[in-house]
Amino acid sequence: MVRTHLNRERIAQAALDFIDEHGSVSLSMRKLGTYLGVEAMAIYRHVEGREALLDCVLQRLMSGVVDGLDEALGQSWQGYLQDIAHRIRDVAIRHPKAFPLVVTQHPAAPWIRPPIRDLDLIEHLLRTLREYGLPDDMVVDVYQSFSSFLMGHLLLEAMHAGADPTAPATAIREEEAPAPAPFGRINLDTHPTVQELSGLLQRNTSEEQFEIGLEAMIDRIEANLRS
Amino acid sequence: MVRTHLNRERIAQAALDFIDEHGSVSLSMRKLGTYLGVEAMAIYRHVEGREALLDCVLQRLMSGVVDGLDEALGQSWQGYLQDIAHRIRDVAIRHPKAFPLVVTQHPAAPWIRPPIRDLDLIEHLLRTLREYGLPDDMVVDVYQSFSSFLMGHLLLEAMHAGADPTAPATAIREEEAPAPAPFGRINLDTHPTVQELSGLLQRNTSEEQFEIGLEAMIDRIEANLRS
DNA sequence: ACAGACCGAACTACACTGTAAACTTGAGGC
DNA sequence: GCCTCAAGTTTACAGTGTAGTTCGGTCTGT
Numbered sequence: 001m002v003r004t005h006l007n008r009e010r011i012a013q014a015a016l017d018f019i020d021e022h023g024s025v026s027l028s029m030r031k032l033g034t035y036l037g038v039e040a041m042a043i044y045r046h047v048e049g050r051e052a053l054l055d056c057v058l059q060r061l062m063s064g065v066v067d068g069l070d071e072a073l074g075q076s077w078q079g080y081l082q083d084i085a086h087r088i089r090d091v092a093i094r095h096p097k098a099f100p101l102v103v104t105q106h107p108a109a110p111w112i113r114p115p116i117r118d119l120d121l122i123e124h125l126l127r128t129l130r131e132y133g134l135p136d137d138m139v140v141d142v143y144q145s146f147s148s149f150l151m152g153h154l155l156l157e158a159m160h161a162g163a164d165p166t167a168p169a170t171a172i173r174e175e176e177a178p179a180p181a182p183f184g185r186i187n188l189d190t191h192p193t194v195q196e197l198s199g200l201l202q203r204n205t206s207e208e209q210f211e212i213g214l215e216a217m218i219d220r221i222e223a224n225l226r227s
Numbered sequence: 228m229v230r231t232h233l234n235r236e237r238i239a240q241a242a243l244d245f246i247d248e249h250g251s252v253s254l255s256m257r258k259l260g261t262y263l264g265v266e267a268m269a270i271y272r273h274v275e276g277r278e279a280l281l282d283c284v285l286q287r288l289m290s291g292v293v294d295g296l297d298e299a300l301g302q303s304w305q306g307y308l309q310d311i312a313h314r315i316r317d318v319a320i321r322h323p324k325a326f327p328l329v330v331t332q333h334p335a336a337p338w339i340r341p342p343i344r345d346l347d348l349i350e351h352l353l354r355t356l357r358e359y360g361l362p363d364d365m366v367v368d369v370y371q372s373f374s375s376f377l378m379g380h381l382l383l384e385a386m387h388a389g390a391d392p393t394a395p396a397t398a399i400r401e402e403e404a405p406a407p408a409p410f411g412r413i414n415l416d417t418h419p420t421v422q423e424l425s426g427l428l429q430r431n432t433s434e435e436q437f438e439i440g441l442e443a444m445i446d447r448i449e450a451n452l453r454s
Numbered sequence: 455a456c457a458g459a460c461c462g463a464a465c466t467a468c469a470c471t472g473t474a475a476a477c478t479t480g481a482g483g484c
Numbered sequence: 485g486c487c488t489c490a491a492g493t494t495t496a497c498a499g500t501g502t503a504g505t506t507c508g509g510t511c512t513g514t
Binding site for chain 4: 255256257267268271276277
Binding site: 028029030040041044049050 | 470471472473474
């Protein structure tokens, strides 16, 4: 009986599923093996090792972003950037446990900036911006600003979304006072402002802030272009 | 002979030194033990485990930021934010291998946003902004924008600075053509734009971009305040 | 000064990790 | 029929985090 043979695709998909479910730190070759119904060492026939495996997962994660990106063209570079940004945000939100893998360095190209680690996507971005008439130094500027903006927002959003819901939220106060403070009682006395603003702090306005920040970045580029 | 007794401080400092030298992934209890001239298990008398150890390192990393922050007061909230931002950037640059630890979740407070993981610092920031007269919702907004801005910029900068200089920069081209392309020859044919812009891409303008981005963020807050 | 509590450091043990090497098996080609 | 060869398995080993236990010196109460 030949259960559909192993290959890079199937392994990457299974690893992604596993990570979505249990987190990336608890992914081990052996666990992935049993998850695939196969002996752990069989995986090494198809990927070089754990690091390469995680790289495959990342590639699979981002593969959807670059595909069908050409249809998004034809508007303006502003719309194009908005489109890419939202595509990547979708990935981050759909796979919050896997997305933080973008901070691991690409072994073959340390100069690639997360979270856009896909060379095809980088090429597409640079080329398109150029075709929209942006000068070269501005193109690189946009790429870099865009990277760090996405990095900051999406990593935070993913961490928030991927936080273990079963987290203990342990108390720091040594007393076991059952104080029903907001978000798992934290030193209410030494940090009164934090406590007072807790309501506002735990409000999730990620999406709004993402849109505002993205808009602001694009505005800034526009202003820079005109000057 | 009582070689200066172990304590949390000494352990955290040694761990930080070790990470600065060899990176955080290769820090193990046993290696830290020998690094301290002590048996690995002795460490468990002072810190609860590996996770707690890394948390100690983070605490030690950021301890310098909040100390002596009151002297930076008295100017304006703009100057205050600039000051904090530069202090944290200094940490990121001085400890590029340790800084990425900020993305690990704080176990007791998952709602804390990296890279500002120090409750004292958060309290200080929120209180100060309030004292400068910013309305509560704006205070929280600033905290969150500030976090993601620092996160994006500093993590990228740290990754860049902490990249293993002995990295192979392997070729993707199967030919072993010795093409002296910029930054470790990468698929010159399929990604011509990347290649063409390689000169601009590898230019390090992190500091400039940091200043520009920080300024822009503050301007945005000001504009938001006036409206 | 001395006895006993005490506590930090060391040792042992165990389950689990990544990975290399040798081995088994089963399908296709002569 | 046998040969080949690649995919999957088994075995092995060094290294990991950490719980449990033991040892040896220091501090304290009298």
